[in-house]
Amino acid sequence: MTDDRPGAVLVLTNSLDATADVVLHILAERRVPVVRVDPGVDLYNGASLTTRYGTGGQRGALATPTRALDLRHVRSVWWRRPTAYSGPLELDGQDAKFAGSQMFWGVGGILASLPHAHYVNHPWQIRNGEYKPAQLAAALRAGFLVPETVITMDPAEARQFCTEQPAVYKPLWNTPYRDADDRAQQVWVREVNPTDITDAVSTCPHLFQARVEKSFDVRLTAVGARLFAARITSPELDWRRRQDLLSYEPISVPDAVAASVAGYLTDMGLVFGAFDFAVTADGAWYFLECNPNGQWAWLPSALSDPIALALADQLEKGPTA
Structure with missing residues (x-):
């Protein structure tokens, strides 16, 4: 089936990504054309990618066994959780290392440089945003309280x-x-x-x-200008350790924190961010980190469904989002 109409959404993720499934179901209901591919796996299993550069500009195509996508007509790219690049299974040693490196720099470079596409998030900005020292520096510039x-x-x-x-x-x-x-x-x-x-x-x-003497934690998920905050109550210092002991409820975001979130996203070139805060008894929100490709579907549906809708909106709107 050909799916090269202007406005297709390209989703780059592994086949087991249940979080992506939630958003793709919404896009399907809206009849937004979508091509889902895991380039590190699928390009060795029937998919193909070719790009040309020259006097005619940049053009190319990504084809899977069921879809064909003109790379000039990509509305948005959702860079979720694609499999790490490696060589084909029949190679080992230096040959596999060489092939994997060429995949990373070649395929990764093509898919990160699509003309006119709206990235959520751009892979280079994801990588930049994963450095904790860079997060702390950006948090200070944005005006967050930082321990x-x-x-x-x-x-x-x-x-x-x-x-x-x-x-x-x-x-x-x-x-x-x-x-x-x-x-x-x-x-x-x-x-x-x-x-x-x-x-x-x-x-x-x-x-x-x-150590912040916190009363509770907050996971704040930002999708563009839309903020979704969940208060997390846990007996653990690190709430991730015993998620069976957590309780969640929505919480409003102070104006100063919302302004700093906007500044942080702009500074780091991000559309999406999963922020973690420790909140003290007197209401001070301390920035802990921001995952530029964080998970959110583990939240209860009352908290995660609005995030899924906001992401679908971003991908559907494309460069105008």
Whole structure:
């Protein structure tokens, strides 16, 4: 089936992405043409991608076994959770590494450079926005309250910081880690005492942050100018650790926080952001982080359905959104 009409939405994600399914169902009900592809997998399984550049400008096509998309006619690109690029299964060693690298720079470069397309979010802005030091710097520029934070490889600096106030440790990236028995491990946010800090801090950068004496957490999902905030009550320091113990309810966003969210998104070049805040008893909202490609469908439907509709609106409107 050909689907090269002007205004098609290109969705880049893996086949198991249930969050994408929610939004795609809405777009289907609205009869918005959609092409869904996982380039790191599908281009080895019947899909093809070709682009030309020259005197005729930029033109090309993405074809799957059921769809054919003129890349000049892409209304929006939703860069969700595509599979990481790698070489075909029959290759190994240096050959696989070379093929995977060419996929990353070639296919990734084409799909990130479509003319006139509206990106939610652009992959380069997603990557830029995932650096926690960049998040903290942008949060300060946007006027958020930010807990005192140090990132260091110096054990003495780390001990001094944790002596000055109650502190927590956070990983700078959620790096996959397995123990000696090959069991997956998760590094949660946790309290740190100065005596906990060893010279092992010198092996890589560590992030230590003043512990916010919070009354509750807030997950604020921003889709363009539309903000959806959920108050999260949990007995855990890191609410992600025991999601079966969470309770949720909608909460209004203070005007100052909304203004800072808008400034942050503009600064980082984002359309979508999943912000986490710690809120104190006196109503101060402390910025913790912003995931530029965060999940939201895990929220109860009363809180997640409006987010899905807002994303569908963004993708349907395209460059005018």
